[in-house]
Amino acid sequence: MHVLITGAAGMIGRKLTERLVVDRALNGQPVDRLTLVDIVAPVRPASFSDHVKTRAADLAVPGTATKAVSERPDVIFHLAGVVSGEAELDFEKGYWVNLDGSRALLEAIRAVGEGYKPRVVFSSSMAVFGAPFPHAIPDEFHLTPLTSYGTQKAITELLLADYTRRGILEGVAIRLPSIVVRPGKPNKAASGFFSGIIREPLAGMDAILPVKESVVHTHASPRAAIGFLIHAAGLDRDKLGHRIALNMPGVTCTVGEQIEALRRVAGDKVASRIRREPDALIVRIVDGWPHRFDPQRAIELGFQAENSFEEIIRIHIDEDLGGKIAA
């Protein structure tokens, strides 16, 4: 099986590549060929001896997507995109990468023709929803994004559904909750603190908490996100039907409960490295985000997230810290 990953150099793309290299299989079939595309060159997986192509290219530039699908990958994980903050700051870049790039990919698949019909798994986001919200967002809640990023994700979902209905490809869009704990350095995303208040203290550093401890949010680990992508690649088309965009499950908890979980896992000293410094802008942004979901369809279709925030922390310690905590 030939797998193409767009956005392969990003955090999720790298972890997905690692997982496929370990599994050597997808949907019960051996994976013997990987094509990894990103705007920066993806790292070549060292332990994968079969056919690998890595390519640094912009999907929205004419010809890139055509080349990426020319060898007819069976499964395409479309993860490429600029993040929420960047798409909001740079209007043109956001639409170029997140919309034009996605459309170029779908059109390149259509252009292949001759019965080519790959499975396309698209990493969408809960940002397709915008306030005001009911207590928990149901699967049938309307799309009212309040960011350009969310708009671009919603549009790509709609295109993917139409191309699926037309028989051009087999699309699945998974709407990810916040992925926590993100490894690496803090970024400037407004949601960054959800990871930061766990990651920094575990690494011996102070972290800033800009919102109240009563804030409710829904999280899944990077490992769960990879699990969602792989599960989506194998989903039964008939069970999915025409509604190909699915709200993923996650762990819903307050920031206070996140901190309590950190204390239980790593002790008081680690938990005490969180400093409360309210930030009015972040408070306002976070208030406009969805808090809770009721992702019945995804659960019925077998998607699984963690059961507790403690589990999310332990996955980070295991996957990204080699099991070690800075006490």
Add this chain to the structure above:
Amino acid sequence: MHVLITGAAGMIGRKLTERLVVDRALNGQPVDRLTLVDIVAPVRPASFSDHVKTRAADLAVPGTATKAVSERPDVIFHLAGVVSGEAELDFEKGYWVNLDGSRALLEAIRAVGEGYKPRVVFSSSMAVFGAPFPHAIPDEFHLTPLTSYGTQKAITELLLADYTRRGILEGVAIRLPSIVVRPGKPNKAASGFFSGIIREPLAGMDAILPVKESVVHTHASPRAAIGFLIHAAGLDRDKLGHRIALNMPGVTCTVGEQIEALRRVAGDKVASRIRREPDALIVRIVDGWPHRFDPQRAIELGFQAENSFEEIIRIHIDEDLGGKIAA
């Protein structure tokens, strides 16, 4: 005030132009300038002595939209588009006209800059919804179009909402129910019979009814549609908020009730011109369409449709038949 109408040569475009020429005003301000654009040259309104420009051009072709907005119209009615059946038969044409054309218009407005911020009223459609449905579709029902046309309308709504949120323009998208009675010749749209079973008998011709009389559908007259567009142009932005797409009201009734209304208005002889000829394909298509809506927001915002199907028939007789029925 300068008003631009795209799709001005279409049925709604022509009726909207006529209405503006009669009213000579919009939102309480005099209309002294009209720009009428369509793929075929719109007819120049005879009785309008002020500045009128008509142009036959394709909005999606680079430069057309730029030219259309170069004289900074205050209100833009964006009606241009290919219909449902055509967008389904010709994939590329549908995306070209309905998506690329709409995006070109929005981008042309953005490119003007310098504080230019027109009101943009977009004629969307209930086709943004796809089965299965609840008994009545609420305002917050999700977007799951089952046609390329519905997909293109939903995407344009999302773009319009994002451009509005960004302060580039003031968008309103109105989702029209079926517009009945359409004047003129029968067309091949699957929904054509909803108009045909009224129009043809009133003109002394036989009409074919391809579905059961128990089929439920929601209708509004062309006059009501023009009223929606004009009301949308004057809507208070603050009352609209971020959710700029509105389900319009209409008259919900069965096909049997349509026929009974025709009998009451025009007599038994006219109503007897309807022949029952079931068509399995049309039955299937119509079953997938929304039947009933609960358009609370639009009603609260003051949008008004007819109160009965009889009223819809009388409007057709008045507007399109000069008050005469072929008895």
